[in-house]
Amino acid sequence: MLTIAGRTFGSRLFGGTGKFASPAVMREALAASGSEMVTVALRRVDLADPADDIMQVLDRDRYLLLPNTSGARDAREAIRLAHLARAAGNTEWLKLEVTPDPRTLLPDPVETLAATEILVKEGFIVLPYMNADPILALRLQDAGAAAVMPLGAPIGTNQGIVTGFQVRIIIDQARVPVVVDAGLGAPSHAALAMEMGADAVLVNTAIAVAGDPVRMARAFAKAVEAGREAYEAGLGEARTEAEPSSPRTGLDFLR
């Protein structure tokens, strides 16, 4: 079982709630994913559409809410969003995101570390979204992050794990759970993350924009389970030379 900040999760697939075509599709896809933790964002209420409320379709008994600080460009903005998230959701859980560049949405490591240090002291359970930098992962862990969330590829790119070399080091060194977040575009990407030993993955875009989000959610759930089981089973070592699967001996009669 996966445990983050003392809470156990039966599923190692975390879901996002953005980009779904409708609240009904989102609800069904999240159910199919088996996720027990889902991210949400904070925005100004659209006063022209007061009835548009995601919380009407998210069952909080079923899903732990993980509010994010998406849209924050520096630590100050992220901390303000964190306080709003705590008030809105009555929760200390927080996906810390500080992304100053709208083109790449890459996280700012300096501001993310600064915000983590402050928010941990304020009692937040901080899961920082971070570039796949092994040294930064250790610094965030030392600052009290409850997990680290290195990116596989930039948000919404569906590129898979382009940061594999660094993610492996992060997993090898981490004392807190490692959640591969962002860029996972196919179930095979999620399976690979889990085979590498990631504790969990977070998937939003790949499920939400799929032709059939409900079936894609199910596919990701299977991939995450398969990848985790493979990791626990112990993968064979990769080799550069062939080694026969059939016996080398007992061929005398052919010669």
Add this chain to the structure above:
Amino acid sequence: MKITCNGEERVMAPGSTVIDLLRMLALDPEVVVVECDGAILKRPEYDSHLLTDGAVLELIRFVGGG
């Protein structure tokens, strides 16, 4: 009196509270978090918190996100 709510100016009757504003906008107070002049209000305060002329409010809530 005038207030600014989510960037828009609004005229409110003197003595109005935050809950009056939320009701006027047809918003469920359970899902909206209110920041008034930079300070986040606790939900039990919505009933009693008086709006003052020139107050700047932000009404925030959860939306879909990753």
